[in-house]
Amino acid sequence: MKALPHFFFTLLCFGVAPVLFAQTATLKGIAFNQNNIPLSDVNVSYADGGRLTDESGFYSIEIPAERIITIRFTHVGLKVVEAKFFLKKNELLEFNPVLSTRIQQISEVIISSENQDRIEGIVSLNPETVRKIPGANPGVENLLQSLPGVSSNNELSTQYAVRGGNYDENLVYINDIEVYRPFLIRSGQQEGLSIVNPDLVRDIGFSAGGFQAKYGDKLSSVLDITYRRPVDFAASADISLLGVNLSAEGLSKNKKLTALFGTRYWDNSLLVNAKPTETNYKPRFTDIQTYLTYTFNSKFELDFLGNIGVNRYSYQPQTRQTNFGTLADPIALVVVYDGQEEDKYETYFGAFSGTYKPNDHLKLKLIASSYHTQEQEYYDINAKYALGTPSTNIGDTSVGEVDFTRAIGSQFTHARNNLDALIVNLQHKGQYQKGSDQLDWGLKYARESIRDRLQEYEIIDSAGFSIRPSLERFTNQQPYEPFEAPLKPFSSRRAQNDVVINRVSGYFQFSKRLNWNTTKAWYNLGIRSHLWTVSGQDIASKTQQVVSPRGQFSLKPTWKNTNMVFRLAAGMYHQPPFYRELRDMQGQVIPDVKAQQSIHLVAGNDWSFKLWERPFSLTSEAYYKSLSNVNAYTLENVRIRYRAKNDAEAYAYGLDLRLSGEFVPGTESWISLGLLKTEENIQNRGYISRPTDQRFKLGFLFQDYVPTIPDVKLYLNMVYQTGLPGGSPNYANPYVYQTRLPFYFRADVGFAYTIINSKRALKSKSIFKELSAGLEIFNIFDRNNSITNTFVRDAATQQQYAVPNYLTPRVFNVKFSAKF
CATH class of the missing domain: 2.60.40.1120 (Carboxypeptidase-like, regulatory domain)
Incomplete structure (x- = not known):
C-alpha cells in the first residue's frame, strides 16, 4: 500500500505528510x-x-x-x-x-461514541480532523462537504445541500439548542463565520436522512454539535493570513464551575481579492462565544451558551475582466464600476439549560434561548461593460489583455434592505432509561417576530436602449420599431412585512435493544407534532398543524470474522415554513403557505473490517424521498427565493458510499461517492431538475506523513461534483430554458510541521503543549469554478452572452497553531 502515498507525493510535487501517532x-x-x-x-x-x-x-x-x-x-x-x-x-x-x-x-x-452512532445511522467526525483539514472556509461544514450526499459548489460559503435539499432544510444543534443563520445573505463571500466554533467542539454527529423524531422539523439533515466541558486549564491560538482564532478553558478550584471561551476574527479578502474583480474590499467578521457550566450537586447543573457575531461587509468594485469563449473565438468582458455596497449582520444568541437527574434512570432538561439578528444590505453600484477580444499570442507580455473594446451597455443595481428578527424558545426534554428500554419526550414553544423591509431594483441599458424583462408582455423590437410604453426597471421588488409566528411542537419516542440468540437488534419508534400560527400587520392569521411518525430498525448479526450493522429507516418529515419560505418572489408574505412534506426511505449497511492489519469501515446508504406540497424556489449563489405557492411535487433518490480507515497507519482518511437524482413537477407541467440536482459527487480526504520526518504532515481535501442547473437567467422559464453550470472541482492541500509536540513540551517544560507552522494552498490546480452566469446583451449584434462568475483561484496561506 506504500504506492498510494507515493502517488500523491508525485501528484502534488511535495514529499511531506502527517506525524505517525501511536x-x-x-x-x-x-x-x-x-x-x-x-x-x-x-x-x-x-x-x-x-x-x-x-x-x-x-x-x-x-x-x-x-x-x-x-x-x-x-x-x-x-x-x-x-x-x-x-x-x-x-x-x-x-x-x-x-x-x-x-x-x-x-x-x-x-x-464508545461509535456504538450508538452505528445503529442510529449517525456519522461521527473527529474534531481534531476538522481543525486540521484545509479549506477556504475551514470548520465543521468544510469537513461535511467531503461526505457523500453533501454538496456545496461555493468554497466561500458554509452552507451545504444534502440529498437534493436546499440550504434551509438542515437542522443545526449545539448542546441540544437549535441555532440559526442570518436571513439576507445572498453571496458566499458575505457570510463570514459559521456559528459553530471548531475550537470548542467535543463531538460531531451528522445524519443525512431518516433521523429520529427527537430532532426537529426539517426535510434533509441534522448536524448535532456538542461543546466540550473542561477538565483542566488549556488555551489555543491559530493565526493565519485569513484571521485569528483564540480559545481558553478552565474550571474553578472546587471544580463546580467550568468555562469555555472562544473568539474569532476572519478576513477573507485574501480570497476575494484573488478573484477577477478588482475591489476595495474590507470584510470584518468577528464573533465571541462562551459555554459555562455550574454543577450544584450530583443531580442538578446549569449551562449557559452565548454568542455574539458582528459581520460587516464593505465592497467597492473597481474593474473586472473575464475571459471566456473558445480558443478559436475568445471573448473578454470588461467592466468598470462605480459605487459601493455596505452590509452588516449582527447576531446575538444566548441560552440557559438546566439538567436535573433525580436518579440513574431519569433525566429532565429545561432550555430557554433567544436569538436576535439585525441585518442591513445597502448598495448602489453602476457597472459599464464592454466586449472585446483578448490577445492570444502565447509568449507575448500582453497575452490575455484586451486591445480594443466596444461599449455595449450598463447596469445599475440598488438596494435598501433591512431586517430585524427576534426568536425566543422555551423547551423541555426528558429521558427515562431502564435496562434495554428508553423513552424520550419533548415539548417546545417558539415565538418568531420579524420586521422586514425589502427595497431593491435593477436597471439595464444596452447601447442606449432600456432593457426590460425577457417576458412576452415586454417584447419589443428596438431600435427597429418604436416602443412607447413607460420605462420600467428590469427587476424591482418592494415589500414591508411585520410578521409574528407562534409555534408549539413536541415529540415522543421509544427505543429498545433486543437480543435474538446471538443477534443484536435495536429499534426506535417516534412521532412529532408541530402547530404554528402566522399573523402580523395587514396579514390574516393562519393556523396549521402537521404530524410526523418516524421509525428506525438496526440489526447486528454475530457472524464469524464479519462485523456488520444493517439499518432501515422510514418516516414522514414536515418542514413548516420559516419566514423566508413565507415570502414570495416579490417579497410579500403569504401566511397560508403549507409545510413541505417528505417521506424518507433509507436502507444502510455499516461494515467494519481489517485491511493490511488496519481498521477500515465501508458505509453505504440507499435512499428515496417523495416530496409533496413543495415550495419551489430559485437559487443564485446562496440566496434562495421561494414561489410560496406549494404548487409542486418532487422526488430524490440516490446512493451514498464512504470507505474510511487508515490508508496510512495512524491517520484517518476516506473516499466518498454520492449518486443523486432529484426532480420537481411544478403545476403538473412535467418533471425537471431541481436547483440542487447534484448527479455525481466524489470526495477525498487524505492524511499522510513522511516516515523519516514524522513531524511533517500533509492534509488533502478534494471534491469533484457535476454542475448544477444554475446557468440560466433568473427570469427564464425553466421549462423553456434550463442549463447547467460546468462541473466543480477543487483540491485544497495543507502542509504542517510540528515544532513542539506534547512529549517535547514535557521534557523541555515549554509553555507550549504543541506548536506548529504550516502552509495551505487553496485550489491547488487553479480550477476556474463558476457559481452563476452574468448575462449581457449586445444590441448591435442581437446576441446575448453568458459570462461566468468565477470563484476563487489558487491562493496561498500561512498558518501558525499553538496549544498551551
Missing part, C-alpha cells in the same frame, strides 16, 4: 465520591498501566486505541468502579466516575 487515546476526568466531592489518590488502572488522581480528583491517562480496554477506579474504603472503553486513535473522552460506599458500579456496557 495507536493511543486519552481518557480524562474527575473522580467524585457520592457527595460529589472530588477524590484524590484514586487508582486509575488497566492491564498495562495506571496512575493516581491529584488533589483535585483530576486524572488523565493514555490507553490503547481501537480495542476494548477495561479501566478500574479504586479507593480505600470505597467500592470499585469498572468500565470498558473503546476509543478511536487520538480521541479524547471525558469520564467522571462516582465511587460510592454503598453500590458497586460494574459496567458491562462498552463506552
Whole structure:
C-alpha cells in the first residue's frame, strides 16, 4: 500500500505528510465520591498501566486505541468502579466516575461514541480532523462537504445541500439548542463565520436522512454539535493570513464551575481579492462565544451558551475582466464600476439549560434561548461593460489583455434592505432509561417576530436602449420599431412585512435493544407534532398543524470474522415554513403557505473490517424521498427565493458510499461517492431538475506523513461534483430554458510541521503543549469554478452572452497553531 502515498507525493510535487501517532487515546476526568466531592489518590488502572488522581480528583491517562480496554477506579474504603472503553486513535473522552460506599458500579456496557452512532445511522467526525483539514472556509461544514450526499459548489460559503435539499432544510444543534443563520445573505463571500466554533467542539454527529423524531422539523439533515466541558486549564491560538482564532478553558478550584471561551476574527479578502474583480474590499467578521457550566450537586447543573457575531461587509468594485469563449473565438468582458455596497449582520444568541437527574434512570432538561439578528444590505453600484477580444499570442507580455473594446451597455443595481428578527424558545426534554428500554419526550414553544423591509431594483441599458424583462408582455423590437410604453426597471421588488409566528411542537419516542440468540437488534419508534400560527400587520392569521411518525430498525448479526450493522429507516418529515419560505418572489408574505412534506426511505449497511492489519469501515446508504406540497424556489449563489405557492411535487433518490480507515497507519482518511437524482413537477407541467440536482459527487480526504520526518504532515481535501442547473437567467422559464453550470472541482492541500509536540513540551517544560507552522494552498490546480452566469446583451449584434462568475483561484496561506 506504500504506492498510494507515493502517488500523491508525485501528484502534488511535495514529499511531506502527517506525524505517525501511536495507536493511543486519552481518557480524562474527575473522580467524585457520592457527595460529589472530588477524590484524590484514586487508582486509575488497566492491564498495562495506571496512575493516581491529584488533589483535585483530576486524572488523565493514555490507553490503547481501537480495542476494548477495561479501566478500574479504586479507593480505600470505597467500592470499585469498572468500565470498558473503546476509543478511536487520538480521541479524547471525558469520564467522571462516582465511587460510592454503598453500590458497586460494574459496567458491562462498552463506552464508545461509535456504538450508538452505528445503529442510529449517525456519522461521527473527529474534531481534531476538522481543525486540521484545509479549506477556504475551514470548520465543521468544510469537513461535511467531503461526505457523500453533501454538496456545496461555493468554497466561500458554509452552507451545504444534502440529498437534493436546499440550504434551509438542515437542522443545526449545539448542546441540544437549535441555532440559526442570518436571513439576507445572498453571496458566499458575505457570510463570514459559521456559528459553530471548531475550537470548542467535543463531538460531531451528522445524519443525512431518516433521523429520529427527537430532532426537529426539517426535510434533509441534522448536524448535532456538542461543546466540550473542561477538565483542566488549556488555551489555543491559530493565526493565519485569513484571521485569528483564540480559545481558553478552565474550571474553578472546587471544580463546580467550568468555562469555555472562544473568539474569532476572519478576513477573507485574501480570497476575494484573488478573484477577477478588482475591489476595495474590507470584510470584518468577528464573533465571541462562551459555554459555562455550574454543577450544584450530583443531580442538578446549569449551562449557559452565548454568542455574539458582528459581520460587516464593505465592497467597492473597481474593474473586472473575464475571459471566456473558445480558443478559436475568445471573448473578454470588461467592466468598470462605480459605487459601493455596505452590509452588516449582527447576531446575538444566548441560552440557559438546566439538567436535573433525580436518579440513574431519569433525566429532565429545561432550555430557554433567544436569538436576535439585525441585518442591513445597502448598495448602489453602476457597472459599464464592454466586449472585446483578448490577445492570444502565447509568449507575448500582453497575452490575455484586451486591445480594443466596444461599449455595449450598463447596469445599475440598488438596494435598501433591512431586517430585524427576534426568536425566543422555551423547551423541555426528558429521558427515562431502564435496562434495554428508553423513552424520550419533548415539548417546545417558539415565538418568531420579524420586521422586514425589502427595497431593491435593477436597471439595464444596452447601447442606449432600456432593457426590460425577457417576458412576452415586454417584447419589443428596438431600435427597429418604436416602443412607447413607460420605462420600467428590469427587476424591482418592494415589500414591508411585520410578521409574528407562534409555534408549539413536541415529540415522543421509544427505543429498545433486543437480543435474538446471538443477534443484536435495536429499534426506535417516534412521532412529532408541530402547530404554528402566522399573523402580523395587514396579514390574516393562519393556523396549521402537521404530524410526523418516524421509525428506525438496526440489526447486528454475530457472524464469524464479519462485523456488520444493517439499518432501515422510514418516516414522514414536515418542514413548516420559516419566514423566508413565507415570502414570495416579490417579497410579500403569504401566511397560508403549507409545510413541505417528505417521506424518507433509507436502507444502510455499516461494515467494519481489517485491511493490511488496519481498521477500515465501508458505509453505504440507499435512499428515496417523495416530496409533496413543495415550495419551489430559485437559487443564485446562496440566496434562495421561494414561489410560496406549494404548487409542486418532487422526488430524490440516490446512493451514498464512504470507505474510511487508515490508508496510512495512524491517520484517518476516506473516499466518498454520492449518486443523486432529484426532480420537481411544478403545476403538473412535467418533471425537471431541481436547483440542487447534484448527479455525481466524489470526495477525498487524505492524511499522510513522511516516515523519516514524522513531524511533517500533509492534509488533502478534494471534491469533484457535476454542475448544477444554475446557468440560466433568473427570469427564464425553466421549462423553456434550463442549463447547467460546468462541473466543480477543487483540491485544497495543507502542509504542517510540528515544532513542539506534547512529549517535547514535557521534557523541555515549554509553555507550549504543541506548536506548529504550516502552509495551505487553496485550489491547488487553479480550477476556474463558476457559481452563476452574468448575462449581457449586445444590441448591435442581437446576441446575448453568458459570462461566468468565477470563484476563487489558487491562493496561498500561512498558518501558525499553538496549544498551551
